[in-house]
Amino acid sequence: MGMGLEVSKLTKKFVGQTTVDQLSLTMNRPEVYGLIGSSGSGKTTTVRLMLGLIEPTSGQVLWNGRPIRENAKDVGYLPESRRGYSDIKVLDQMILFAMLHGLSRKEARESARQLLSTYGLEHTAKLPLKRVSKVDRQLVEILEAFVHRPDLVFLDEPFTGLDPVGAEKMDHVIRQMREDGCYVILSTHRVDKAEEYCDDIIMLDHGKTILSGNLKQIKRNYGHTNLVVACDVDVTDTAKDFGMELIEKRAQETEYRIHGDDEANALLAHMLSQGFYPTKYEIREPSLSEIFMELTGGETE
């Protein structure tokens, strides 16, 4: 029996439209797996299919070799823009979610108290959620999804609606889950966040998988890298002569697309021979945003 998450040719068709088309992914080890795409690309539908909230037209999802619905106690889910029960005490609602995932009342209470203590929220336990400060409330609403300490976690646009403090706490939670050895599916249009956490990614566009695999490998295989130059003299025209394409001109530096290290070395040699000494000369991999924009022709945040 395979361990981990296995998604095979998952497809969902609604009337006249294929929302998710033959999506496959495998998670054999604890990691953060990015599910990336712009709005309407099928991310949320994919997450709901994987959770068993909606029936697929075809394909299957297995967790540790069994249908995911049979493993509810191992699964945590944080939907987009989720809020808690405003009139109910924090501890009571955390206990509810924990018990629904198979914990006994005692276990649920202990787990909830421990989690609140870990994040400095003990003072909120007996308060109705509406009486908790906004910052603490955001964190409580996040933690309710994981109070039962699941092994597999689905995060659907977890940063939506969070203020900077809430976003920072979300960052901390994701990092903690990585350290705790969770399997995490991070569904987001925030490509920068995916780049920050994810080892593997799958990129969707109108339901179709346009890119998938290990992030580093994807960048390495993408076919080009970028060059960042900071110099007192504008070398844009010179860079063009060397076959480089201008990506962005910023106040302090300029970024070019290059097709190999040789191009960058040739330009540097020319600059030095002309007496132009750059203060910054960096070769780096393309960002995931650039890859996404190139593949989809769209914009990301």
Next chain:
Amino acid sequence: MKNTWIIFLFTLKNTINRKKFIVPTIVMVAIVMIVSLFPYISEWSEQTQSQKKAAAQTEGENVTQDTSSVKKNVSGYCYYIDDDGLIPNGLTALQNNLDTIGVVKGSGDQLEFYKHMVAGDRTRSLIYVTAPDKDSKVQLPTVHILTRDILTGVNESDVKDILSRAYISSLLTQQGLTSDITDLLQLELPTEATNTANMQLTGYLLALAVVLVSFFAVYFYGYSISVSLANEKSSRIMEMLAVSARPRQILMGKLMAMVVMAVLQFLIVMVVCMLGFYYLVPSGYTILGLELRLTSFVTWKQALAAVVFFTLGIMFYSTLNIIAGSMVSRVEDLSGAMMPVILIAIVMAIASSLIALENQSVGRAVRIAASLLPLTSPFYMPYRILGGSISARETLISAVVLLISVSFLLSLSAKVYRATMLHYGRRLRMRDVIKAKQ
């Protein structure tokens, strides 16, 4: 089952100790206590007013001297004015035939005074006879009857009958017939009327209380469950619940909690109602001449049957509200979605009460239909059960039909809930739900 129980306990705990359960319960108990006190206050008020009137009359009004000559132990007095003797022996006929009213001869020049007295005293009535209009084809005297309201004083029909017979007797006597013959000519055949259905006023009033509480519970708890579903959907909690619990489990847990609270509230109000009746309503108190009686009337089987129909009624209408609540994704859209259910409940409650009131004149088919139709049976059956006009077999059949309907609706509501739980945005229509494919 375990998840159903978890959600049931969670919902029960977080609703039963909150204002929206405690306050309405207290309010209903207070209303029942006040209504139970009403007969006592009413009788006390009448006694006080009678004493005041009697005290005023001892200051030298002619009326007091007249009433002192009439029979004692009467429930009220009636002034009779026929200065012209248009109905010979009319006063005597009234005095002989109105057992519970003391009839007193009055004077026409005090007509306005009598009218004023009657308006201020529910125990007083006025009858005055006027000459026929000269232009009228039929030259008969007109009898005018004045009481404070339709529930008090002399009975119009009785007075009309007595004075008509007195007048005809006088006409026949003028034609030379003896009193024996005039009595014979106005003879009425003795009749005996019996109702096979025992319309107990107490039973009707108790059933009315049950129906009112039922309607309140249908509205309040139906609304509560729909609000809960809409809130969970708008806050996305529903998606989290659905990962670990089946839609049917979620609905059953919530529904069971609401039903338990409704039954608990119902029992509290009914117990207070019974206690209020037993301790506060004066013995022998009557409404419209019918005595309120509770003892040896409501059996434990009737009480149990009433609770069963109350419970099934709550479940029936709550599942309709679940279907309505599942169609929306925002609480603001809820009232529009629930309106049809509330309107149906209002109409069915009123119709059931009217059918029960007009029990003798509605057709048997109507009564049977009202007993079996799930929309009406929760409101109609309490009348039949507490009125003592239904057999155990009929009660059981009605309960089974309602239970089957509830089961069907529960199944349907779970399907609708599942089909709509991931829908956000505009309010859905039923055809959208039917078209939706998972």
